[in-house]
Amino acid sequence: MEIDNDFPMPIAPGVSATAPFTARPPSPPYIHVPTITERGQGTTSISIAPSFSDVDSSQLTEADLRLITSGGALQSARDSSNTWKYESRRLAQPIVDFLYLGPSSVVRDQAFLRSAGITLLLAIRDARFEGMFANLKKTADAVGIDADAVDIIPGQDLIKAFGVVVKKINEHLLRVYRSGQENGDGSGKKGKVLICCETGNDRSALMAAAYIMTVFGLDLVTTVQFMTLQRFCVTFGDDSKFLLQTYEDILRARRDVSRARGEMGPETGDSLKAQIKRRVEELNGGGMADGEGNGENEGDEGGIGDAERFQGRAGFAPYSDDFAQ
Incomplete structure (x- = not known):
């Protein structure tokens, strides 16, 4: 007798499953990045510009952002898939006018x-193979430019590395500009960064995407589309997109906090702290802010703020009692 795996046999007389079963573990939803339309005709393009209203002042001032982006110059990416060749993956392409992306072989x-x-040569290295970029510093010295590296440990928190990369790039660009000012160049010299890994398609592309999202305030989908137009061979798998989606949420939260701080004075800040404290007391006390809660959830830290997750959900019973029907 063949067993139906979707609807298993009753576990007891009169008890049946109300929904199909699946053997696979839960997985996050697929993140769809729409394909750019009119590909191959050379007419599709995306233009981006930094959003000064969304800048996180705790990470970068508006004045610094204007220096880095040449006053907020518009950056455009045009579909080049009809002219893209396999050999192009061995070259570096500009993602924006001050950030290039390519393989480590370009360093030579x-x-x-x-x-x-x-x-600046910025290598995104696998921490287990640091020697693969041994010639990075030597080449940089020969050309008279800076070299740096960020080591990535597989399986570790890459979101922390996003912040490190963004900080290194911005600090270098600002330092180059200000050194030009100090040397008497009134316009200030413009720095350019080449970010690379072994292929220029995965680790370094992920870091470049995080940088674009941070400085230009883009969402995940627009960032991936923009970078694909600039470097057709970049690879963003599901894991990479999940990371960037999480990073997008973090950036949005930072901007909201930064915007709120800019809008409130000292008195408002004290009021906000009181509201936060009141909210925590409500959650810990089972619904009352004045300490008169029923105490049912006291000590249950795992249930704090969890009720909203179930709002709007229809009731679901995994099994049904056939005799009661």
């Missing part, structure tokens, strides 16, 4: 580094 091309005006 000193003529390209000079002609593109690269001022």
Whole structure:
């Protein structure tokens, strides 16, 4: 007798499952990034510009952001899939005018580094294979530019690395600009960064995407579409998209907090602290803010703030009693 795996045999007489069963573990929903339309005609493009109203002042001031982005210059990506060749993946492409993305082999091309005006080589390394970028510093010294690296440990929290990469790039760009000012160049020299990994398609592409999201305030989908137009071979798997989606939520929360701080004065700040304290007391006390809660949830830290998760859900019983029907 063949057993139906979707609806298993009753576990007891008169008890039946009300929904199909699945053997796989729960998984997050698929993140769909729509394909850019009119691909191959050379007419599809995306233009982005930094949003100064959304800048997180705790990470970067508006003045610094204007310096980094040349006053908020518009950045455009045009569909180049009809001219893309397999050999193009061995080259570096500009994602924006001050950030290039490519494989580590590009580092050996000193003529390209000079002609593109690269001022920083930033390698995104697998921490287990640090020696793969041994010539990075030597090449940088030969060209007269800076070199740096961020080591990634597989399985570790990559979101922390996003912040490290963003900080390194911004600090370098600001330092190059200000050094030009100090040397008497009134316009200030513009820095350019080449971010790379072994292929230029995965680890370094992920870090470049996080940088674009941070500085230009883009969402995950627009960022991936923009970068794919600029470098057709970049790879964003499900894990990478989940990471970027989480990072997008973090950035949005930071901007909201930064905006709220800018709108409130000292008195408002004290009021906000009182509201937060009151909210915590409500959650801990089982619904009353004045300490008169019923105490049913006291000590149950896992249930704090969990009720909202179940609002609007229809009741569901996994099994039914056939005799009661």
